[in-house]
Amino acid sequence: AQTVTQSQPEMSVQEAETVTLSCTYDTSESDYYLFWYKQPPSRQMILVIRQEAYKQQNATENRFSVNFQKAAKSFSLKISDSQLGDAAMYFCAYTGDHDKIIFGKGTRLHILP
């Protein structure tokens, strides 16, 4: 069975600094997608970034980028120039042939002004 592990329950970063959230996953599938979702206090899950496993190039969305290490089954999220609005719960997630999203337990990110 596929699993997603986020080893950092909470993290803090100074505003304007860079922070990296860690995620590892386990799967035997060759074709899959990885995601980072953000859940602010409003509770709505918002897609931050998506990575297709067959693409070697790391995905980037503005201040958000990933470091996808397929062999190591690692998928970390880097947030550059952190802003107060980035404070939220971040979930690493996986989907494969089963077509359901498997989420990690989440990392709560605090932004310090």
Place this chain on the structure above:
Amino acid sequence: KAGVTQTPRYLIKTRGQQVTLSCSPISGHRSVSWYQQTPGQGLQFLFEYFSETQRNKGNFPGRFSGRQFSNSRSEMNVSTLELGDSALYLCASTRNAGIMNTEAFFGQGTRLTVV
């Protein structure tokens, strides 16, 4: 365009009662998935509906059921509520079945409290 709408936002029910939650997907989206979010178990997949048919199901007891209507709106029902059913229930919609090649859009959830 309007996002995914879940109603009600909050519910308080008593043990043994049943509850129905509603999810209206984004216009044009035909697939609706449901997830349960609790502090202990995190986010867990309940089921997915596409074109009024249950396409995929998670590992939940039969007390949890759902359906989808011809307009793609979906309802999930929980019967004989237990305290452990207290959770945030999230709905996600996608244009077509599955999420491998598309983006899932989530609603703001329904917070269910069982007392």
